[in-house]
Amino acid sequence: xxxxxxxxxxxxxxxxxxxxxxxxxxxxxxxxxxxxxxxxxxxxxxxxxxxxxxxxxxxxxxxxxxxxxxxxxxxxxxxxxxxxxxxxxxxxxxxxxxxxxxxxxxxxxxxxxxxxxxxxxxxxxxxxxxxxxxxxxxxxxxxxxxxxxxxxxxxxxxxxxxxxxxxxxxxxxxxxxxxxxxxxxxxxxxxxxxxxxxxxxxxxxxxxxxxxxxxxxxxxxxxxxxxxxxxxxxxxxxxxxxxxxxxxxxxxxxxxxxxxxxxxxxxxxxxxxxxxxxxxxxxxxxxxxxxxxxxxx
Amino acid sequence: xxxxxxxxxxxxxxxxxxxxxxxxxxxxxxxxxxxxxxxxxxxxxxxxxxxxxxxxxxxxxxxxxxxxxxxxxxxxxxxxxxxxxxxxxxxxxxxxxxxxxxxxxxxxxxxxxxxxxxxxxxxxxxxxxxxxxxxxxxxxxxxxxxxxxxxxxxxxxxxxxxxxxxxxxxxxxxxxxxxxxxxxxxxxxxxxxxxxxxxxxxxxxxxxxxxxxxx
Numbered sequence: 193x194x195x196x197x198x199x200x201x202x203x204x205x206x207x208x209x210x211x212x213x214x215x216x217x218x219x220x221x222x223x224x225x226x227x228x229x230x231x232x233x234x235x236x237x238x239x240x241x242x243x244x245x246x247x248x249x250x251x252x253x254x255x256x257x258x259x260x261x262x263x264x265x266x267x268x269x270x271x272x273x274x275x276x277x278x279x280x281x282x283x284x285x286x287x288x289x290x291x292x293x294x295x296x297x298x299x300x301x302x303x304x305x306x307x308x309x310x311x312x313x314x315x316x317x318x319x320x321x322x323x324x325x326x327x328x329x330x331x332x333x334x335x336x337x338x339x340x341x342x343x344x345x346x347x348x349x350x351x352x353x354x355x356x357x358x359x360x361x362x363x364x365x366x367x368x369x370x371x372x373x374x375x376x377x378x379x380x381x382x383x384x385x386x387x388x389x390x391x392x393x394x395x396x397x398x399x400x401x402x403x404x405x406x407x408x409x410x411x412x413x414x415x416x417x418x419x420x421x422x423x424x425x426x427x428x429x430x431x432x433x434x435x436x437x438x439x440x441x442x443x444x445x446x447x448x449x450x451x452x453x454x455x456x457x458x459x460x461x462x463x464x465x466x467x468x469x470x471x472x473x474x475x476x477x478x479x480x481x482x483x484x485x486x487x488x489x
Numbered sequence: 490x491x492x493x494x495x496x497x498x499x500x501x502x503x504x505x506x507x508x509x510x511x512x513x514x515x516x517x518x519x520x521x522x523x524x525x526x527x528x529x530x531x532x533x534x535x536x537x538x539x540x541x542x543x544x545x546x547x548x549x550x551x552x553x554x555x556x557x558x559x560x561x562x563x564x565x566x567x568x569x570x571x572x573x574x575x576x577x578x579x580x581x582x583x584x585x586x587x588x589x590x591x592x593x594x595x596x597x598x599x600x601x602x603x604x605x606x607x608x609x610x611x612x613x614x615x616x617x618x619x620x621x622x623x624x625x626x627x628x629x630x631x632x633x634x635x636x637x638x639x640x641x642x643x644x645x646x647x648x649x650x651x652x653x654x655x656x657x658x659x660x661x662x663x664x665x666x667x668x669x670x671x672x673x674x675x676x677x678x679x680x681x682x683x684x685x686x687x688x689x690x691x692x693x694x695x696x697x698x699x700x701x702x703x704x
Contacts, residue, residue, distance in 0.1 A: 223529055326511070328587050337587075368560055371511040371532070378529035410510070410560045411534045446562045451535075 216271035217421065223379035238267025245273050253291030255280065275422035275432075282435040298428070305427035309394065312401050315359055316350055316366065322386065324393035326370035330354060330363040362401050365408045369396045372413040382421055392420045395430045399437065409444040409451075412437070498542050498551040502662050503573050504655075505603075507595050508580035509588040510559030513614040516645035517580065518556045521655050526646050533558045536570055545659045546667075552659055564598070571603035575666070576610070576658045581629075583613045583642065584621040589629065596636060608665065610639045610658045617644040 219227045240263045248256045257280065269277045279285055285294050312319045316329065328337050334354040354360050373393045382388055396416055400408040416433045423429035445452040465472040506514040515533050519525045522539040538555045555570050557563065571577075579595050581588040592611065599607060611633045613624060626642060633640035639657060643650040 226527065226529060327585060368510055375511075375530060375532050407562075409562050410532050410558050413532070414534075451563065453535075 218381040219379050220381055220384065227379040232268060235267055238263070240264050240267065240269045240273070240277065242270055242273045245270075245277065249291075253289065253294065255287035257287040275424070275428075278419070278422060279428070279432060282432050283438075284431055284435050301431050302425070302427040305398065305430050308402055309398050312398055315354075316363060316397075318349060319394055319397055322390045324370045324373060324390050325349070325367050326374060328364070328367045330360060332360070332364065334360045358404055361407065362404060365400055366397055368410070369393055369400070369408050369413070372410055376413045376417050377421075380421070388420065391426055391429070392416060395420065395426060395433060398430060399433060403437070403441065406437075406441050406444050409446065412444060415440060496542070496551075498549040500545075500548060500663065500666065501551045501553060502575050502659055503553045503555065504576040504578060504658060504662075505555045505557065505570060505574045506578050506580060507557060507598070508559060508578075508612075509582070509585075509591050512559065512580045512582040512585070512588050513645050514559065514578075514580050515556050517578070517612070517614060517643065517651060517654075518554050520645045520648055520651045521552075522554065524648070526648070528646075535563065543656075543659070545656065546663050548663065550659055550663065552655065554655075571599065571607075574603055574607060575662045576608040577603065578610050578612055578654065578658060579638070580612045580614050581624065582615050583624045583629075584615055584618050586623050589613075589624045592632070606665065608639075608658055608661045609636075610641065610654065610661075611636075612654055613640075613642040614645060616642045616649060617647045 240260055244263065245260065248260045250256075260277070264277065264281075280287060285297065289297075309320055318325055329349050330336055336350040336353065338349060350363065354363065370393055373389050373396070376389075376392060377383055383392075392413065396408055396413060399412075399416075400406075415436055416429075419429040419432040419436070420426075423432060441452075443451075443453040443456060461472070461475075464475060506518060508514055510532070515530055515537070516526050518539055519527065519530075522541045533556055536555060536557050538553060540551055540553045542549060542551045544550070555574070557570060577599055579592060579599070581592055583589075596609070599609060611629060613626070613629050616622075629642075630640055639661065641650050641654045641657065643654055645651055
């Protein structure tokens with residue numbers, strides 16, 4: 193089958209709409225006021241239900257993707273299968289592959305993730321411990337910083353000086369990831385759990401290690417968060433995030449004078465100029481002036 | 490450009506909020522402009538800003554406060570935002586010594602990119618976390634004196650000294666500006682008085698977003 197957790201979700205999920213989205217992604221009671229509201233309303237019969245999703249596979253696992261895409265576009269995906277569907281939407285799996293192919297790929301990817309994560313844990317033992325850091329663990333010249341306020345600091349943190357440049361660069365960003373993890377989707381009950389926060393931290397930390405060219409840039413936490421919520425298995429969530437980043441990583445590329453997303457904004461400016469010159473003239477002030485980046489916020 | 494009566498002001502002062510990630514820059518901004526504080530606030534991506542019009546030394550001043558992402562990698566773009574800034578609030582977290590140690594880096598950054606006459610105020614935020622304090626008031630005070638900065642400790646959560654911090658820096662800017670225009674007898678530069686406020690109008694909506702809304 194597509195994956196054991198996914199299969200479980202498919203079995204457990206009730207077909208058709210009706211269930212409130214809130215039941216799947218509960219918001220902390222004290223945050224109801226502040227949480228952004230979705231305008232999306234699941235409509236019974238229009239939503240891609242677990243039953244229809246299941247029916248879209250042939251016996252050996254080929255997926256009739258065009259059929260489900262139409263439904264997803266019209267009525268969205270039932271929360272019970274969202275993680276599974278996203279794996280296809282993000283391109284983790286080829287719809288023409290078989291169940292067997294995908295099982296093998298999934299296993300291989302999980303093994304790969306385990307190897308990468310072990311490399312990280314080896315350098316910084318707090319990775320994979322269910323805890324994470326929000327203060328610097330290393331100086332720029334590779335000297336470990338022990339935060340006295342953290343218990344068991346010696347077990348978790350870096351104990352010896354580090355000389356490898358790549359490792360230092362990576363370690364320097366770990367507390368930044370932590371600072372953003374504690375500020376990611378905090379209105380959701382899901383992130384009340386330190387384990388779930390640590391899961392997000394681990395994935396972003398491993399990604400920054402593997403893609404050291406981009407590393408970690410603020411904002412990647414928001415892209416990764418839904419994967420962490422939707423995919424129970426950490427490695428599967430990592431690979432979904434990796435797929436999303438393949439499309440988005442250039443936005444995060446920083447040089448001394450620019451950041452990748454600026455190029456995208458000037459493309460947007462060009463498009464608006466062609467499609468709606470009047471709007472462009474109005475926005476022109478923003479596009480041409482220093483406020484360019486204000487538009488991202 | 491026609492302006493609504495409620496937007497009339499004598500001066501427009503641009504002030505930037507800088508400092509390490511997670512020291513509370515955005516909450517200082519929301520406390521000052523909307524009297525709001527949000528425990529669940531998100532990290533700032535790139536640059537955001539908000540405005541508030543208030544009385545400073547008997548004049549109506551529109552304070553345009555620019556809030557920037559704290560991560561070093563965003564420096565590439567944020568450095569452009571110092572342009573035209575008359576004041577800078579350099580924030581550290583009184584419970585995190587590294588954020589105070591990095592103040593000197595931020596000062597260097599200001600000296601490299603901002604106007605030489607920019608008014609700088611050092612702010613030690615999060616004084617409500619009394620049991621976690623790790624930077625002594627005296628240390629920061631003497632550092633500020635050495636570097637010629639004004640200094641104040643605040644709590645955006647408890648709304649302690651936030652108003653005072655902004656009032657102080659805006660008054661200081663006003664004194665410098667008014668002194669300048671008196672001595673030179675020349676009209677105040679366009680970016681300071683009136684005019685060129687188009688930039689603000691374009692994104693005015695930013696200031697009206699509810700706390701915690703994803704932007």
